[in-house]
Amino acid sequence: MCDGRRLHRRVLLGARPALTRAAIAVMVCAALVPPRLARAQTSDRRPVAERFAEALRRADSLKRRDDERKAAAENAAPPLRLVEGMVHLRYDTTLGPRTLSTLREAMRIATARIAAVQGDAAARTIGQVEFIAGESTFWGFRLLDLRPRGSTVGGAQRTRLPARARDLARYFEDFAAAVASSMLEPTPRGFQIHGAIPAGPLDADAWTDLAIWTATSSSSVARRCLDGSLSDCRRLLIVPADGTLDAWYEPADYPAIVERHDWTRDSVRLRELARRCVTGRDAAACSAAAHEMSPPYPVPLAPMQQSLRALALERGGTHALSRMLNAAPDDRVRLEAASGMGFEALLREWQRRVAAARPQHGVLGILVATLWFATLVFALARRRPSCV
Amino acid sequence: MYRHMFAVQWKWARAPLAALCVLGMMVPALAMRVGLTSYVSATPRDLTSFTAALGVGLAFLAIVTGAAVQSAGSWPDVHGKYVYALSLPIAWREYLFHRTLIGLTLLLLPALAVWLGGWLAVATVPLPDTLHTYAGGVAFRFLLASVLSFAVWTALVQLSGRRVTLVALLCLLALLVTPLVLSAIGLDLSSGGSWNWLIDPPSPVSVFVSRWALIDV
Numbered sequence: 001m002c003d004g005r006r007l008h009r010r011v012l013l014g015a016r017p018a019l020t021r022a023a024i025a026v027m028v029c030a031a032l033v034p035p036r037l038a039r040a041q042t043s044d045r046r047p048v049a050e051r052f053a054e055a056l057r058r059a060d061s062l063k064r065r066d067d068e069r070k071a072a073a074e075n076a077a078p079p080l081r082l083v084e085g086m087v088h089l090r091y092d093t094t095l096g097p098r099t100l101s102t103l104r105e106a107m108r109i110a111t112a113r114i115a116a117v118q119g120d121a122a123a124r125t126i127g128q129v130e131f132i133a134g135e136s137t138f139w140g141f142r143l144l145d146l147r148p149r150g151s152t153v154g155g156a157q158r159t160r161l162p163a164r165a166r167d168l169a170r171y172f173e174d175f176a177a178a179v180a181s182s183m184l185e186p187t188p189r190g191f192q193i194h195g196a197i198p199a200g201p202l203d204a205d206a207w208t209d210l211a212i213w214t215a216t217s218s219s220s221v222a223r224r225c226l227d228g229s230l231s232d233c234r235r236l237l238i239v240p241a242d243g244t245l246d247a248w249y250e251p252a253d254y255p256a257i258v259e260r261h262d263w264t265r266d267s268v269r270l271r272e273l274a275r276r277c278v279t280g281r282d283a284a285a286c287s288a289a290a291h292e293m294s295p296p297y298p299v300p301l302a303p304m305q306q307s308l309r310a311l312a313l314e315r316g317g318t319h320a321l322s323r324m325l326n327a328a329p330d331d332r333v334r335l336e337a338a339s340g341m342g343f344e345a346l347l348r349e350w351q352r353r354v355a356a357a358r359p360q361h362g363v364l365g366i367l368v369a370t371l372w373f374a375t376l377v378f379a380l381a382r383r384r385p386s387c388v
Numbered sequence: 389m390y391r392h393m394f395a396v397q398w399k400w401a402r403a404p405l406a407a408l409c410v411l412g413m414m415v416p417a418l419a420m421r422v423g424l425t426s427y428v429s430a431t432p433r434d435l436t437s438f439t440a441a442l443g444v445g446l447a448f449l450a451i452v453t454g455a456a457v458q459s460a461g462s463w464p465d466v467h468g469k470y471v472y473a474l475s476l477p478i479a480w481r482e483y484l485f486h487r488t489l490i491g492l493t494l495l496l497l498p499a500l501a502v503w504l505g506g507w508l509a510v511a512t513v514p515l516p517d518t519l520h521t522y523a524g525g526v527a528f529r530f531l532l533a534s535v536l537s538f539a540v541w542t543a544l545v546q547l548s549g550r551r552v553t554l555v556a557l558l559c560l561l562a563l564l565v566t567p568l569v570l571s572a573i574g575l576d577l578s579s580g581g582s583w584n585w586l587i588d589p590p591s592p593v594s595v596f597v598s599r600w601a602l603i604d605v
């Protein structure tokens with residue numbers, strides 16, 4: 001038979017009633033003792049606003065000290081030093097020998113490419129900064145952290161390892177370009193070049209892209225520029241303060257750009273104008289609609305102007321960038337100073353370079369196909385099938 | 389011997405060849421007519437980008453053409469286990485030489501059709517001075533690509549016999565799946581450039597993936 005009272009006590013007090021009773025007694029005593037005044041409560045009788053301002057000042061001071069400590073920790077130079085070309089690097093023992101070798105190769109590539117564009121000015125851009133490299137892991141992936149030490153220009157970069165030297169070199173090149181661009185005073189008026197100073201010499205593909213963009217542009221001005229009209233090249237490159245549509249496009253080009261514009265958010269009147277232009281071929285409607293929209297760039301503006309700047313630096317030689325940095329803050333003057341030639345001559349050279357970069361339909365494909373065909377046929381001729 | 393073999397091969401291959409010739413001639417013209425109607429006024433960029441996309445279709449057609457002409461001619465050989473070929477009173481090399489020459493001759497016909505179709509397609513499109521037509525160039529590339537496809541298919545047929553279709557499909561599958569698998573295990577193919585060996589010269593694939601544009605800069 002089961003005793004109901006004993007069972008009730010066992011359930012209520014557990015297997016060890018003496019311990020349970022002691023715990024209950026401690027809790028009851030703790031509840032009966034009156035609470036003491038908290039020492040944290042202040043007797044300060046100053047106005048709340050004043051106390052609040054002081055708390056803010058204290059928090060601000062704490063944050064500043066914390067930031068300073070972090071900055072000091074970040075800028076603390078790791079013990080080991082690597083110099084390759086004009087690039088200076090500090091690193092710690094987290095870097096493995098393979099990563100170090102890749103970094104050395106990257107620094108060598110970057111130095112050559114930066115020197116090709118910046119010449120003697122490279123000593124003022126990349127040569128005066130020390131980079132810090134370290135290796136870390138994130139979710140099992142090895143990462144290389146690169147950052148300039150104590151520079152306000154250019155940021156940090158995190159690259160997954162193993163990395164290619166060419167990709168790492170790009171970081172140093174972009175940094176040098178950003179520093180050089182920051183040295184250029186803003187141009188208050190006149191001809192303005194958009195974008196930074198090129199990070200390296202423009203390769204053949206960049207010129208070919210430019211040739212393709214110009215040849216396939218919706219603007220007849222751009223296409224005439226490619227065919228050798230310097231006045232049209234000037235219209236294309238120099239962005240007027242107003243009237244970009246008239247500078248870049250001609251009435252014959254209006255239907256195409258009006259058709260490609262998104263009119264869905266415009267008024268009913270404009271949509272009707274666009275419709276009459278596209279389907280009705282109404283020249284007046286085309287002109288009115290085209291003047292209501294912001295015209296698209298006939299050729300991507302930044303790469304086009306960058307190529308002109310790169311050409312000026314290339315033609316000017318070693319001291320080109322130094323001359324550009326010291327010239328008056330007008331991009332036409334800067335280009336002339338850097339290249340050592342007149343703007344018109346530089347424009348002619350640019351036009352020639354773009355026209356010459358049209359893609360060639362070469363014989364490489366013919367050679368490859370013939371080679372593989374001959375190889376396969378020769379191999380098959382040596383392997384006689386068996387009829388068994 | 390050449391004339392005799394040509395007559396036999398022509399008899400076996402003429403039906404697929406005729407179909408491929410019609411396709412080769414019609415595809416550029418029809419595609420231009422259909423593809424360029426999305427805008428009322430086609431810009432030079434529309435023309436080049438559309439004909440470049442059309443080039444992908446032509447490259448695919450070239451692969452099919454080479455494989456079809458080769459299969460049509462070699463199908464009896466494969467199923468007869470080369471008894472006919474080896475019973476001829478000529479050496480294997482000579483037989484292969486004749487077969488290759490006949491294949492090249494037959495592949496000229498679809499290439500000519502592509503040239504004619506391309507010429508018809510671009511003849512009706514007004515072009516700015518900065519653009520040029522490359523109907524002949526595209527037809528020549530088509531010929532090269534189909535010849536290469538013919539040679540590759542010949543090799544596959546000889547190596548795998550009747551299982552050639554299965555082997556070709558497995559090769560294609562491997563080509564499609566390998567990049568996905570490598571990406572899944574963390575190898576970045578896009579930035580590494582290590583995968584470019586597959587599509588850059590001297591890879592045979594480069595013949596098919598290079599830029600084929602009827603209208604170009």
